[in-house]
Amino acid sequence: MRVRPRPQDGQEGETRRVGKLRKRIAEATRLRGLVRNPDLNAVEIERHRRRTLAGLWFFLALGLVFTSAGVQKFLAGKATFTDPLWWAAWTVEPMFAGLLIVLLNFEALILSHGIEPDHQWWSRLKRVLLVATLFMNVIPQLVPLFTDWDAFNPGSAFVHAIVPVIVYGLAEVIPVIQARARQAILQGYEQADQSEQVDQADHEAPSPQEGVPSPAEAALLQPRGLGPDQPPAPSPPQEPAPTQKSPTVAKRGPNLPPPMVKAVLGARSKAAAQGRELTVADVQAVINISGELAERIVADYTTNGHPVA
Incomplete structure (x- = not known):
């Protein structure tokens, strides 16, 4: 007696049917991505277009053979095959159909x-070709109505009347199929290009403006108790310098982010061009900070009235 292996932990219900369904789901997941591929869609559309047009051209050729026989009978009359007119009559209907097909392809x-x-004249010419083919096919079938009623065949007259209309309809439909297939392929590629542009725009992050601090940087430089939209607090009053001379040590200002450094350097260059030193107001004009921090930045970027390189 064969004993089935006992399922391990986490594999309860793993039957053969469940395994088959898992494989089908995995296959469907891969097919979902392939079906949306514009190249695959273009190949499928082109393959179906060729099959459809091959069938339509085959039946169109059969219809042209039938209508050509009716037109030849109408034009040749009682002429025999030894007469050049008998042979020339066979070229009239293919000429009409060829002109119609060339126009519709364009x-x-x-x-x-x-x-x-x-x-x-685009529509007029197509109608003239249809009416001429229809007239030359139907008239020989209607002549017995006036000469020999017993020789009249209603079925033959109907077929000779409907076949030229079908041939004309096929000639109209074939170019439309070609145009719609090409339009579907181009539309699929256009949608794919738009999707790629949207994905690329989503992955590209906007570059920060130079000279303008980011919200995080502005929050670090903002004194406590003040919001980003509130004006900076006034600077405290200056204490009188002591009379005893003592060596002064310049206090270095805070480490600024590169955009703020660039803004301060621009303000310093502007002040130097005007023949003056960098001031607290110049720093506060380009960076939203308090007066104390602005003084430290001014001291950091100037020493004894001379700009620090």
Whole structure:
């Protein structure tokens, strides 16, 4: 007797069916990413377009053979195959159909770029070709109505009337299929490009403005009890200097972030261009800090009235 292995911890219910479903889910997960690939969509659209057009061209050729026989009978009349007219009559219907197909192929090209052939003779020429083919196919079938009623065949007359219309419809549809397939491919690539641009914009962080402190930097330099929008506190009154001369040690100012250093250096250069020294007001004009910190920065960037390099 064969004993089934006991499932380990965390594997309760792991049957063969569950394993198959897990494989199908993993396959579907990978297919979901591939289905959205614009290159794969373009290949699928192109493959279906070729199959569809191959079938339509085959049936269009059969219809042209049928209508060509009707047109040849109408034009040749009682001529025999030894007469050049009998042979020339076979070229009339292919010529009409070829002109129609060439016009519709160009129409498909401009339609794929969103341009309509709005010239009046564009539609007139297509209608003339259809009416001419229809007339030459139907008239020989209607002649027995006036000459020999017994020779009239309603079924043949109907087929000779409907086949030219079907051929004309196929010639109209084939260019539309080509235009729509190309439009679908270009639309898929355009959507993919837009998605890539959005993803790239999301990953790019905006660069901070030079000379303007960030909120975190401004909070570090702001004295306690004051918000970022409140004006800085006034500087305390200066104490009189002692009469006894003692060696003074310059107090170094706080370590500033690079954007603030650049702002202070710009203010110092501006003051030097005006022939004066850097002041507390100059520092507070470019950085929102208190007067005490501004004095320390001024002392750090000037010594005995001479700018520190």
